[in-house]
Amino acid sequence: MEANLLGIYLNDHLAGATAGVDRARHLARSCRGTASAPAVEEIATEIAQDRHSLTDLMEELDVPARRYKVSAGWAAEKVGRLKANGRLVHRSPLSTLIELEMLRVGVSGKLACWQALRRLSDTEGRLDPHRLDDLVRRAHRQLRTLEELHSQQVTTTFRTPELTGSGAPR
Numbered sequence: 694m695e696a697n698l699l700g701i702y703l704n705d706h707l708a709g710a711t712a713g714v715d716r717a718r719h720l721a722r723s724c725r726g727t728a729s730a731p732a733v734e735e736i737a738t739e740i741a742q743d744r745h746s747l748t749d750l751m752e753e754l755d756v757p758a759r760r761y762k763v764s765a766g767w768a769a770e771k772v773g774r775l776k777a778n779g780r781l782v783h784r785s786p787l788s789t790l791i792e793l794e795m796l797r798v799g800v801s802g803k804l805a806c807w808q809a810l811r812r813l814s815d816t817e818g819r820l821d822p823h824r825l826d827d828l829v830r831r832a833h834r835q836l837r838t839l840e841e842l843h844s845q846q847v848t849t850t851f852r853t854p855e856l857t858g859s860g861a862p863r
Contacts, residue, residue, distance in 0.1 A: 696756075699813075703751050704759045706806045710744040713799040717741070720792045723784060729842050736796065736835055743803060746828060750810065753819050786850040793843045800839060804832035 717737035814820035
């Protein structure tokens with residue numbers, strides 16, 4: 694196994710996981726009091742747990758975490774919050790939609806990492822295939838949940854106002 698390339702690969706995923714944890718927690722705070730809050734909070738908790746699983750796997754493989762990459766992931770997530778959302782003061786429904794899409798991309802990347810490590814577990818004794826199978830299953834479940842939340846948010850974000858009998862929006 695090419696240890697140097699694996700170290701770069703896992704550190705890149707650690708940077709993404711760092712950004713993902715912050716983004717998921719931010720979205721969970723933003724969704725408090727909504728119907729989607731429990732599902733978003735569960736996803737945020739699991740994403741944080743998955744980041745911890747990644748750091749554990751890195752330790753088991755003797756791959757040191759590169760702090761500059763972790764810091765870059767953290768900073769990228771903060772910069773990502775500065776995007777325009779069509780509102781100056783209040784949170785826009787578009788923000789939630791975009792954040793759900795960002796989490797879907799991140800979870801898809803995480804799934805690919807778990808699948809790559811699962812394949813390596815066939816020849817790398819330090820990797821537990823059963824643990825990786827569990828992580829793969831969880832990532833699939835997270836994607837299904839995020840897809841459902843995304844579908845609901847599309848309707849909320851782009852709904853058109855109902856018209857009254859006079860043709861005016863309600």
